[in-house]
Amino acid sequence: MNDQALIARVLLDNDQHAFASLVRKYQHPIRHFLRRLTSGDHSLADDLAQEVFLAAYTKMQSFRAESSFGTWLHSIAYRMFLNDRRKAHYTREVSSELVEPSTTHNAEQDILVERLMSHLSVGERTCVTLAYSVGMSHQEIVEITGMPLGTVKSHINRGKQKLVELVNSNQPQKRSSL
Amino acid sequence: MKLSTEQDFQQLLEYSDYLDGANFVETVQSNIKKQQQIRQRILAIATFCAALVVLVIAIMSGFQLWLPLIEFAQNSPYLFTVALTSIVGFSFFIRHSKI
Incomplete structure (x- = not known):
């Protein structure tokens, strides 16, 4: 099933399985994108990614399909990152827990x-x-x-x-x- | 590691495939459920408060609550229709929005 069909099911039937399919498909690029933006702060990146999908779910009605769903999610992720950075005065230090031998x-x-x-x-x-x-x-x-x-x-x-x-x-x- | 070509650079920046998605998806779903529960609680509290206000007004007016409404409908039927449509529309919106 393509993105448009899944989005339609979320909007019309509030279908949680359809939304889970979208999350499953896009969690990988969005989490990686945020990991790069946060310079490897995996826990912060995953927290932001969670917020991105939550925001996508609540704002799904505002998705106009002028761009792809992936592009739309990336723009939400970018704005989430900037907001968090503004709030938390994000530092460039990399946590020691990131070293995964x-x-x-x-x-x-x-x-x-x-x-x-x-x-x-x-x-x-x-x-x-x-x-x-x-x-x-x-x-x-x-x-x-x-x-x-x-x-x-x-x-x-x-x-x-x-x-x-x-x-x-x-x-x-x-x-x-x- | 030396980056001599565009392809080397592209390969360096490629995402790997090691991220586990199952737990992530479950957490997203549970967060959505939590958000919906909070919304339902807020709606229940708002409904309870509205019912309480109506009850107080009804008691204060000696249970003659419908009289002002009937008068309003008789004197301004168009305005009454607009008000009623707005209330029904807003209720429908609240019920079906994911906010």
Whole structure:
């Protein structure tokens, strides 16, 4: 069943199973996106992701299908992150609980990238993640962030440049100090 | 690790697949249930308060509560219809909205 059909069932029948299917489908990209934005604070990212889906459920009627459901969720996640950052004066410190030695190679790479993200500004982090991790177009990033197209492009270029420099200068070997 | 090509960079930033979704989905569902329970409680309290106010007014007016309403309907039937429609519409909205 496609997204539109699931959304219609949530709106018309208040179908919890349909909403659970949507959550199951989108929890992975939304949680990863928030993990990148919070520079690897997994508990905060998951809390925000919970709020994102709760907000999506209550505001489902305002979804106009002008963009995809995934784009809409990412824009809610981005706004949630900015609100939380404003409220909590988010710091760039990475909690020690994030070091998970038993994780797989892919998970290690995720943690590495999340930590590298702390060297980027919020705008750069957001644009680089949406462009390279989610695979969104510049126009979709403009819709999500509300930034002008030129700003999005410069954030992507600058963020990419910073990450390449960090990785190529053997930054991963100094992971514990990030 | 060296990033020499665009593909290397893309691979570095790719999301992995290790996130467990089952618990997350369950937590979202339980949060929605909690939110709905809170909403139902608020509605129950509001209904109880409204009933209490009506009861007090009824007692104070010696149970002649319908007289002012009947007079209002007779004197301004259009306004009465608009008011009634608004009340019914608002009740319907409250009942079916997820807020």
